[in-house]
Amino acid sequence: MTAAEAAFRAEIRDWLETELSGDFAALRGSGGPGREHEDLEERAAWERRLGEAGWIGVGWPDSRYGKALDLQQQVVFHEEYARAAAPGRLGHIGEQLLVPTLLAHGTEEQKARFVPGVASGEVMWCQGYSEPDAGSDLANVGTRAVLDGDRWVVTGQKIWTSLAHIADWCFVIARTEPGSQRHAGLSFLLVPMDQPGVTVRPIVQLTGTSEFNEVFFDDAVAAAGDVVGEAGAGWRVAMSLLGFERGVSTLGQQIGFTRELEAITVRARENGAADDPVLADRIVSAWVDLQVMRHTALRTLGGDAAREAPWAANVSKLLWANWHRRLGELAMAVEGPAAVVTSGLPYELTDDQRLYLFTRADTIYGGSNEVQRNVLAERHLGLPRDRA
Amino acid sequence: MRFAPTAQQVELATAVRELLADACPPETVRAAWGSEGEKARVDLWRQLADLGLLGAVLPEADGGLGLTEVDLVPLMVEVGRAAVPLPVAETVAVLVPLLAGRPGDGDDLTGLVTGNLVGTAELAGSGVLPWAGCSDRALVRSGSELRLVDLTGVPLELVTTVDGSRAAARTPQLPGTLLSTDPADLERAWLRGALATAAQLVGLVHRQLDLAVAHAAARKQFGVPIGSQQAVKHMLADVLLDVRFALPVVQRAAVSLAAGAPEARAHVAAAKAMASRAADRAARTTIQAHGAIGYTVEYDLHLYVKRAWALADTWGSETHSRAVVADSLGLPPAVDPSVLPWEAAR
Structure with a gap:
């Protein structure tokens, strides 16, 4: 680590330490995996505080809108953020998905209109991709949008829409060319959520809480100019966004993983579970x-990035999702049979139970295990394509 | 040794399956997560009594069906398949056989087999009594003493569990009537409970698999049912293999237990290990095969996944069960293989 890097690390660490000792002290650990429903108002205030201090969008490649940190600095930021157990982000969809897409495909006018709201932590976004009949098969989108004068009229349904219940805007993939098929004729629209044509219904998850939703568009409107990229060419825009989804934050995420595994290890030593060599071996x-x-991520971020980038994201997702799912199982095994008792009524789960249940979703969202392996097989190994 | 079910076993299992399909659909299990399910639960218990299931192990002369552990396996598979939100296994496989033929415990026995009383049991010393929220009697142990507790009027600290239909209670030490101080009675009660739980897990795997197969056949992506993709197809075939391998081992354990064979302990442990593993893997795999819908509580799968999760580590976890088998082979066991696993090992 260079002196500059160490200084940068110290700066972030100090800032987080100060902020999370004051008004936001109670938010440490809030909103983590399986806890996305917690402290929404307080975490929204935290988003604004982050924005004020310039800690949103540190990796955006445009210094007009953020710090434009280099890769190494971004890693340091994410690591320190996780190490401080700073609150789970509410603004990550805008920060990590929408803005990079706008910076790559948006007009200057769109950037000027939308990026500052995300940067300040004041405007929340959600992602209108999946539909009941378009999950892994995203190109099967059925939501339609018709240009009517100076506005798009949007009709259809999205599902599994994280944080739609607090979002101000939704970026929606909709079919804008009637009769078009598959990847053609789709557009990437920016739709305001606060309007009569938009209805949000929360979906209760295995954890008993709700982070994702169904979103119904019933003649909802979007301004004619609020289409990113060309109308009808939205698939390319939508797909480039998926490339942003698993970037440098992986290393920060691993800090959280380390903390979870440490807690399990300590618990196993305390309650004697570690004396069971089978469990001990699983912990090892x-x-x-x-x-x-960790080393896969570091290697990807290092010199080989350009060559490996096309498939590194798939490998990374498979690695962490399956590891985390096993970790949930390990946490429960370490607790033994009493692990099934919840911490309170009506269905207040313990950290271990949350981890176990939440990690059931890890291998499904953001491209399921099966989708990741298909991509690896077809694009990296060059095996014949499956279908469609 | 005869492994194929007899005509009577098939007939009984079919009767239980049909009754439960009607009387214990997913809505009943779901309702049992809240207090609104109480009436359905009482009705269901009564129907199981009327069918003769609750007193099934009593001799025919005493109004029972004269069933052995071997006969109980297919019935417990059905109880698991339906995720019956009641301690059927504890009452039928553990309490009733223990109380049968004991002078002085006649009222409780009669109450249990006629469906007037609900009985639960906890012999691992985990400090958590399952089904306490809906039970009148509980079999508990301290050391090798078996005690029967009348739960009516006992202040209980009720707790929810990950399976919300199975409200439990924390039980530091409950007063009760001494039933036995014979370790052989404890061991036999334990093995019956473990066997019945293993059989339920087999049924639970089948239910999860049925849901996942139906979903994989109906759900289309890329223009085809997702179940036509080998990635999904093989995943579900592996669940089938797990459960197909588990069932004969469970049946073998029942034969040993019914015969009072000395290997019963190892055989039951092998059965429980296989069934627990199959259930864990089924829970993981069937959620995956469903995709996001499997991660919701609006869909029924979670009712069965969470029951499997709750049962997999009770009456001997996979690790403990394997240790028992290792011990029986003269190998150093990974954990203390005594019948009192959690107290001894932790």
């Missing part, structure tokens, strides 16, 4: 695999 494997994840 988890530590080794955590190293695999």
